[in-house]
Amino acid sequence: MLEIATIRNNAEEVKSRLAVKNFKDLHLVDDAITVDGKRRSIQLTLDDNLNKQNIIAKEIGELFKQGKKAEAESRKNDSASLKEKSKELEAELAKCEEELKDILVRIPNTPSKLVPAGKTPEDNVVVKQVGEIPTLPETAVPHWDLAKKYDLFDLELGVKITGAGFPVYKGKGAKLQRALVAFFLDHAIGAGYLEVIPPHMVNAESAFGTGQLPDKEGQMYYIGLDQFYMIPTAEVPVTNIVRDEIVDALPKKFVAHSPCFRREAGSYGKDVRGLNRVHQFEKVEIVQIAHPEKSYDVLDEMVKHVEGLLQKLELPYRILRLCGGDMSFGSALTYDFEVYSAAQKRWLEVSSVSNFETFQSNRMKVRFRDEQKKTRLVHTLNGSALALPRIVASLLENHQTNDGINIPTALQPYTGYVKIV
RNA sequence: GGUGAGGUGGAUGAGAGGCUGAAAUCAGCAGUUUGCUAAACUGCCGUACUGGUUAAACGGUACCGAGGGUUCGAAUCCCUCCCUCACCGCCA
Numbered sequence: 001m002l003e004i005a006t007i008r009n010n011a012e013e014v015k016s017r018l019a020v021k022n023f024k025d026l027h028l029v030d031d032a033i034t035v036d037g038k039r040r041s042i043q044l045t046l047d048d049n050l051n052k053q054n055i056i057a058k059e060i061g062e063l064f065k066q067g068k069k070a071e072a073e074s075r076k077n078d079s080a081s082l083k084e085k086s087k088e089l090e091a092e093l094a095k096c097e098e099e100l101k102d103i104l105v106r107i108p109n110t111p112s113k114l115v116p117a118g119k120t121p122e123d124n125v126v127v128k129q130v131g132e133i134p135t136l137p138e139t140a141v142p143h144w145d146l147a148k149k150y151d152l153f154d155l156e157l158g159v160k161i162t163g164a165g166f167p168v169y170k171g172k173g174a175k176l177q178r179a180l181v182a183f184f185l186d187h188a189i190g191a192g193y194l195e196v197i198p199p200h201m202v203n204a205e206s207a208f209g210t211g212q213l214p215d216k217e218g219q220m221y222y223i224g225l226d227q228f229y230m231i232p233t234a235e236v237p238v239t240n241i242v243r244d245e246i247v248d249a250l251p252k253k254f255v256a257h258s259p260c261f262r263r264e265a266g267s268y269g270k271d272v273r274g275l276n277r278v279h280q281f282e283k284v285e286i287v288q289i290a291h292p293e294k295s296y297d298v299l300d301e302m303v304k305h306v307e308g309l310l311q312k313l314e315l316p317y318r319i320l321r322l323c324g325g326d327m328s329f330g331s332a333l334t335y336d337f338e339v340y341s342a343a344q345k346r347w348l349e350v351s352s353v354s355n356f357e358t359f360q361s362n363r364m365k366v367r368f369r370d371e372q373k374k375t376r377l378v379h380t381l382n383g384s385a386l387a388l389p390r391i392v393a394s395l396l397e398n399h400q401t402n403d404g405i406n407i408p409t410a411l412q413p414y415t416g417y418v419k420i421v
Numbered sequence: 422g423g424u425g426a427g428g429u430g431g432a433u434g435a436g437a438g439g440c441u442g443a444a445a446u447c448a449g450c451a452g453u454u455u456g457c458u459a460a461a462c463u464g465c466c467g468u469a470c471u472g473g474u475u476a477a478a479c480g481g482u483a484c485c486g487a488g489g490g491u492u493c494g495a496a497u498c499c500c501u502c503c504c505u506c507a508c509c510g511c512c513a
Binding site: 039040043044046047048049050051053054056057058059060061062064065072073075076077078079080083246248365367373375 | 431439440450466467468469470471472481482483492493494
């Protein structure tokens with residue numbers, strides 16, 4: 001949610017930036033300013049009214065103390081009409097505030113100046129590409145076939161237990177999950193992140209705070225009986241750690257491993273084969289709460305962190321700077337990481353690292369005190385480091401040989417085996 | 422699930438219709454003193470909206486878990502809800 005002051009002071013700038021995101025309802029910017037103006041004028045009269053009431057109340061108190069009962073009684077009448085008016089104004093004000101919030105909530109975050117214009121994933125900019133695209137043996141197969149051959153995970157079994165998109169990992173496949181999680185966590189902890197294990201369900205306030213609500217409820221599983229949402233990413237509970245706080249030391253760095261639950265309504269075809277897109281998966285997420293002037297350095301640091309992981313896993317990867325049209329609603333700048341899946345011969349997204357600037361902190365009221373002791377909104381950032389399924393897919397595919405699948409050296413201490421045979 | 426107690430500023434904790442945006446203490450910040458550290462002393466020290474100003478100063482309003490109500494006036498009285506704690510029951 002953009003700050004109303006920002007909109008008020010830089011309306012044209014905001015609009016031209018939103019255009020980069022291909023945002024069509026630019027009139028919402030003007031609407032916000034109009035409603036905000038109305039809101040302020042109502043508040044002004046209301047405050048003035050209440051002030052008069054307060055003065056009268058004090059006077060009556062004085063009169064009673066002096067024993068001037070009759071005078072006090074007559075003074076009471078003066079308050080009645082003011083009080084009625086205040087009630088009306090309060091109702092109007094509440095309506096205005098609600099209206100304003102409804103508008104603000106529909107305006108996406110303004111993209112940073114680095115964001116390229118564009119509409120589709122084709123318009124994303126490849127910032128860099130690292131690693132050799134492997135040439136696989138003739139007999140090479142996609143990961144879902146490898147899973148069958150080596151009994152690593154079972155999608156049909158998941159269908160029986162739950163439904164499509166809920167894999168059951170087995171044996172070395174299960175151990176591989178655990179190994180990757182531990183590997184990712186250890187690296188993040190080594191980089192100064194505080195490990196947390198958050199709840200895997202959140203309430204509506206938390207889902208609103210990071211921007212999942214009000215618009216994206218269709219993407220989350222919902223527990224109606226208790227009004228909880230299954231987390232689509234640890235970003236949601238972890239970022240909400242600081243909700244409604246004035247934080248002292250910046251940056252704050254959190255890392256969390258969690259399962260992620262996504263309904264993925266509308267997905268189909270080759271995109272959902274094997275582990276390419278599933279409803280439940282494991283992910284390690286890094287989150288930083290940063291000083292506004294340092295958040296882009298923090299973003300770079302997080303990008304470097306993710307790169308380091310991919311290099312250690314010996315996977316060819318590329319980094320994309322997302323264009324305006326492909327970015328999420330709340331992000332100001334996003335880098336996507338893709339690894340090459342050699343048997344499928346395609347790039348798979350394994351991480352998305354974003355700076356939300358004040359978009360989330362404004363919703364969550366996360367502030368810090370600046371040098372002048374003024375409270376200011378922090379910047380929030382998060383990124384996957386990393387999401388498991390597609391890492392597993394490319395790991396299996398890229399490192400397959402005729403007599404098994406090799407495990408990267410860095411991962412071997414965690415898997416306890418060097419090869420899947 | 423049942424019963425009881427309670428939710429006040431960063432923390433502890435007072436207040437029980439007007440003198441309370443809120444005592445006191447601790448923590449924090451600034452300064453004075455002091456061989457160093459420590460201690461002592463002085464001052465400051467909630468948030469949001471808003472008026473005002475180049476910026477401040479200064480001013481208004483709201484907020485004592487949330488939402489309603491009573492009253493000229495509510496942290497304080499009444500109602501509803503939420504949450505926390507304790508004990509019992511159930512249970513990993």
